[in-house]
Structure formats: structure tokens, C-alpha cells
Amino acid sequence: MTGGKIFRGLGLPLAEAVAISGTRIVAVGSDALMFELAGPATRRIDLGGRLAVPGFNDAHQHPLPLGLMMGQVNLRPEYVRTLDQLLEAIRAEARRLPPGQWIQGRGYDDSVLDVERPPTLDELSAAAPDHPVIIFRLCGHVGMANRAALAVAGLTAETPDPEGGALGRDASGLTGLIQERAKQLLTKHIPRPTTTELVEAVDRVSSFLNSQGYTAVMDAGIGFADGMEDITAYRAARDSGALSVRLWGCLFGNPEGIADAAWEAGVRPGSGCEMLRFGAMKVFADGSAGGRTAAMTEPYLQGGHGLLCFDDAQMHGLLAKYHAQGWQLAIHAIGDAGIAQVIAGMRKAATPEQPLAGRRHRIEHCGFLTPAQMAEMATFGIEVVPQPIFLYESGETYITNVGRARAERSYPMASWLREGFHPAASSDAPVSTTDPFLNLQTMVTRRTFRGTVMGGDETIDIAQALHCLTYNGAHSQFSEHRRGRILPGMDADITVLSRDLLSIPAEDIAGTQADLVLLDGRIVHDRQGEVS
Ligand SMILES: [Zn+2]
Numbered sequence: 001m002t003g004g005k006i007f008r009g010l011g012l013p014l015a016e017a018v019a020i021s022g023t024r025i026v027a028v029g030s031d032a033l034m035f036e037l038a039g040p041a042t043r044r045i046d047l048g049g050r051l052a053v054p055g056f057n058d059a060h061q062h063p064l065p066l067g068l069m070m071g072q073v074n075l076r077p078e079y080v081r082t083l084d085q086l087l088e089a090i091r092a093e094a095r096r097l098p099p100g101q102w103i104q105g106r107g108y109d110d111s112v113l114d115v116e117r118p119p120t121l122d123e124l125s126a127a128a129p130d131h132p133v134i135i136f137r138l139c140g141h142v143g144m145a146n147r148a149a150l151a152v153a154g155l156t157a158e159t160p161d162p163e164g165g166a167l168g169r170d171a172s173g174l175t176g177l178i179q180e181r182a183k184q185l186l187t188k189h190i191p192r193p194t195t196t197e198l199v200e201a202v203d204r205v206s207s208f209l210n211s212q213g214y215t216a217v218m219d220a221g222i223g224f225a226d227g228m229e230d231i232t233a234y235r236a237a238r239d240s241g242a243l244s245v246r247l248w249g250c251l252f253g254n255p256e257g258i259a260d261a262a263w264e265a266g267v268r269p270g271s272g273c274e275m276l277r278f279g280a281m282k283v284f285a286d287g288s289a290g291g292r293t294a295a296m297t298e299p300y301l302q303g304g305h306g307l308l309c310f311d312d313a314q315m316h317g318l319l320a321k322y323h324a325q326g327w328q329l330a331i332h333a334i335g336d337a338g339i340a341q342v343i344a345g346m347r348k349a350a351t352p353e354q355p356l357a358g359r360r361h362r363i364e365h366c367g368f369l370t371p372a373q374m375a376e377m378a379t380f381g382i383e384v385v386p387q388p389i390f391l392y393e394s395g396e397t398y399i400t401n402v403g404r405a406r407a408e409r410s411y412p413m414a415s416w417l418r419e420g421f422h423p424a425a426s427s428d429a430p431v432s433t434t435d436p437f438l439n440l441q442t443m444v445t446r447r448t449f450r451g452t453v454m455g456g457d458e459t460i461d462i463a464q465a466l467h468c469l470t471y472n473g474a475h476s477q478f479s480e481h482r483r484g485r486i487l488p489g490m491d492a493d494i495t496v497l498s499r500d501l502l503s504i505p506a507e508d509i510a511g512t513q514a515d516l517v518l519l520d521g522r523i524v525h526d527r528q529g530e531v532s
Pocket of ligand 1: 062
């Protein structure tokens with residue numbers, strides 16, 4: 001690749017060109033130097049002045065659930081803006097699938113539909129009389145079912161509402177509306193995905209991530225989609241070549257997860273290959289700040305302190321066990337009370353034979369930590385894996401829930417970098433969008449979708465933001481010696497961008513596209529067909 005701007009890594013000078021041999025980078029420097037190295041068989045890619053960066057790394061994401069969702073009928077407002085369009089999408093799926101098979105849709109937004117309401121039970125039933133249908137609103141908390149779905153689930157006007165959920169009702173009976181935990185009354189009747197469907201989901205999501213510039217990702221909950229089948233699917237996808245993004249595997253380690261089953265099946269920390277490696281273990285300490293379930297010392301403005309998923313003894317027991325087994329701990333904690341429980345548990349888990357140093361245990365999200373907690377984490381080498389994109393998507397809700405001052409101090413990217421952490425920027429998709437450019441822009445601006453600036457002193461510059469989305473991701477996966485920078489000897493995982501992020505205004509970062517993506521020197525995405 002010549003004639004471009006090569007971002008080698010934070011603090012390193014830009015280069016013009018990079019030479020690749022096989023799967024590795026062999027030289028980085030001036031055009032003149034690369035022309036000297038080129039032989040008669042050398043294939044040249046002209047960057048035409050474009051910026052090339054290390055392949056993006058999404059250090060906390062849920063690729064399998066995302067891939068499965070991508071296989072459902074997409075009703076998001078980008079695609080569906082009228083009731084007719086929504087019903088036609090359901091009818092089309094009914095023509096495609098054999099009668100009796102579930103139709104699942106996601107992402108409708110009744111506030112933007114022309115009728116400003118979800119479809120009625122009658123409308124949804126008429127669109128697919130012979131298929132059970134369930135569709136969920138954008139938020140995922142509310143949905144609509146058709147008559148066939150209610151029948152399969154055996155739900156009638158006599159069915160009581162479950163705890164924490166409700167079925168919509170009117171004078172004629174159920175309306176098809178399902179809220180919160182009433183979802184499970186229906187979804188438990190949907191057959192589990194087959195291995196083939198899981199592999200298809202990996203294929204779909206890998207290509208999609210490549211198209212956005214990603215070459216690596218962590219699955220932050222292997223087992224979420226279908227227990228141990230997730231591992232089977234990932235291995236099959238790796239063997240068939242469908243897995244085109246490097247995957248750092250983090251097993252779901254809650255008691256209802258797959259930690260013990262995977263251990264019995266011989267899955268060990270560090271096992272795998274450069275495309276698929278198992279290394280981390282996930283446990284949930286609390287909920288979310290948007291849903292007011294993250295465990296906070298100070299109450300939410302609406303009242304309540306959120307909740308801890310486990311008491312200290314249970315949590316510390318799990319952490320000690322997984323630490324002793326050799327896993328990297330990747331523990332979900334968002335509120336300061338949750339974070340406190342996790343830090344204490346990690347410290348307790350350490351032994352003279354197995355200290356914390358070098359283990360790179362991580363707190364996932366870690367949004368609302370105190371300065372004292374940050375200092376303690378720095379002392380013990382506990383890392384953070386934040387989602388800057390949350391500020392864009394949920395920042396307004398944080399302000400509503402905890403007030404402006406606390407909300408603005410959340411996800412302090414600049415402080416983390418200053419204190420020597422390796423904050424690995426990530427998306428938590430499908431919770432948030434995977435769009436890497438919106439994530440980068442949010443790190444630089446800390447603006448919510450409405451434009452509110454969430455603590456301007458925690459903004460970082462674009463080079464630092466790129467560092468957080470590349471090198472720090474690799475660091476979180478113990479692979480920074482091979483990936484995350486463009487240096488001789490490293491894997492040729494490189495993304496070429498449509499805009500020069502280093503010189504454009506911050507508000508133009510979102511809207512950039514990945515033109516070319518190389519993984520192991522192989523082209524896995526070519527937006528304009530320029531190389532093929
Ligand atoms: Zn997550």
C-alpha cells in the first residue's frame with residue numbers, strides 16, 4: 001500500500017506506505033522505500049492519500065446475538081416508516097417461511113410510524129395468519145404478538161400477568177401487546193437456533209463487522225445465544241472460514257452460564273488459535289444506569305440504589321474460582337457499589353502463587369467509578385472496558401437518572417488514559433450500535449445524540465480515540481505484540497478509511513466509511529471493488 005497516510009499507532013510518526021508479505025507486515029515507511037522492496041510479483045494498492053489504521057477491535061460485544069438479530073425481520077425506522085411497510089415485511093417473511101415457523105421482527109418505532117401506534121392484533125394476525133409472529137420495539141422492552149403466537153403460547157384473557165411484566169388487555173381479551181417480563185411467556189416457545197443457524201449468524205455478523213472496519217472482537221458472553229452450542233458454532237465457523245473477524249472468547253460465568261460445562265469439555269484459558277481464542281470469564285455484578293439497575297452508593301434521582309446480582313460472598317467465591325482456573329476476569333459492573341464489590345473480590349482472589357499482576361482482569365463498562373476506585377484499580381492493574389458510545393445513545397438518560405454532575409463524570413476516558421489504564425473502547429452491540437466512527441466521534445466530543453456535552457474535560461483527541469479502538473483492544477486480549485499497531489512483524493490487519501480522521505472536523509468523523517479491510521493480509525472488505 002502506497003501513497004497514503006499510515007497511522008502506525010499513538011505517538012508514532014505517520015508513514016506513507018506499508019509492505020505486506022503473506023500474513024505479516026514487513027515494512028512501514030516512505031513510498032520510496034516500498035518501491036525498493038517491491039518485486040515483479042508485488043501487488044500494489046494505491047491509497048490515493050487515504051488514511052490507513054490498524055483494524056478496529058470491539059473489545060466488548062455480543063456477535064452471536066447480534067448476528068441472530070440481523071437474521072430477523074428488520075423493522076427499524078431507517079427501513080420501516082409506515083404501517084403498510086411493516087405489515088408487508090411480515091407478509092414477505094410469511095411467504096418465505098413454512099407455515100407454523102416463528103416470524104421474529106425487531107426495531108419498530110411506533111413514534112415514527114405514520115399511524116403513530118404499533119400494528120393491532122388484527123393487522124398482525126391478517127399479515128401472517130399461519131405463522132406465530134412476535135415483533136419487538138426498538139427498546140426491546142415492549143412488543144406485539146399475533147393470534148397464532150398467543151395460541152402457541154396458550155395465552156388467553158384468563159392468563160395472569162407474570163411478575164415484572166404485563167399482557168395488554170381490552171374488553172375483547174388480549175391485545176397482543178407484551179411488556180417487559182411477559183416476553184418470556186412467548187419467547188420460551190420459540191425453538192432454539194440450530195447449529196447451522198448459529199454458524200450463519202457468525203457468518204453474517206463477521207462480514208458486517210468487516211464492512212465497518214473491524215478485524216477483532218470479544219464476545220462478552222459466550223453461552224448467551226444457546227449455551228455450549230455457541231462454542232460449537234464458533235469452532236465450525238472458524239473451520240469453514242465464515243469467521244472473518246478475530247474472536248476473543250469470554251465465557252458466560254454466572255451460575256446459569258456455561259463455565260463448568262466448558263471446563264468439563266476441556267475449554268481452557270488461552271486455548272484456540274489466532275482467529276478464535278478463549279480467554280476470559282464474565283460475571284454480572286449489577287445492571288444498567290439507563291435502567292436504574294446499576295448498583296450505586298448514591299440513590300438515583302427517582303429513588304433506589306439499583307441492585308447487586310449477588311451478595312459479596314457469592315460474587316467473591318465466583319471470582320476466586322475463575323481467577324484460580326486462570327481466566328481473565330471480565331466482570332460487568334457499572335455503578336460504584338457494583339465496582340466496589342468487584343475490586344474487593346479481585347483483590348481477595350489473588351494469592352502469592354497467583355497475584356493480580358499481569359492478569360489484566362477487567363471491569364466491563366465501569367461507568368460510574370469514584371476517583372478512589374480508579375486509584376485502587378491502577379494499583380492492582382485492573383483494567384477498564386468502557387463503551388463511549390453509551391454517552392451518545394444514553395447520556396441524556398444518565399442525566400435524568402443521576403443528575404448532570406454525576407452523569408458528566410461517567411466513562412472518564414481522559415482520566416483513564418492519564419492514569420495509565422488501557423481503556424478498550426467498545427460497543428456492547430446489540431445494546432448500542434457497532435458504528436466505530438460514531439464511537440470515535442463520541443470520544444472526541446462527548447456529545448449525546450441531542451448535542452449535550454457530557455463533561456468536556458474528559459474528551460480525548462482522535463489519535464487517542466483510535467488508540468482506544470485498536471491498540472487497547474489488542475492489549476485487553478493479550479495480543480498487542482501482534483496487533484493493534486502497524487509495525488513490521490505484526491499481523492497485517494489494516495483498515496483503509498474514506499476520510500482522513502486525523503484532519504477533518506470532529507463532527508465529520510461519523511459518516512466515515514471503511515473502504516478496504518485486510519485481515520492477515522487478505523482482503524475481507526472492499527467497499528468500492530477497487531482491488532478485486
Ligand atoms: Zn455486554
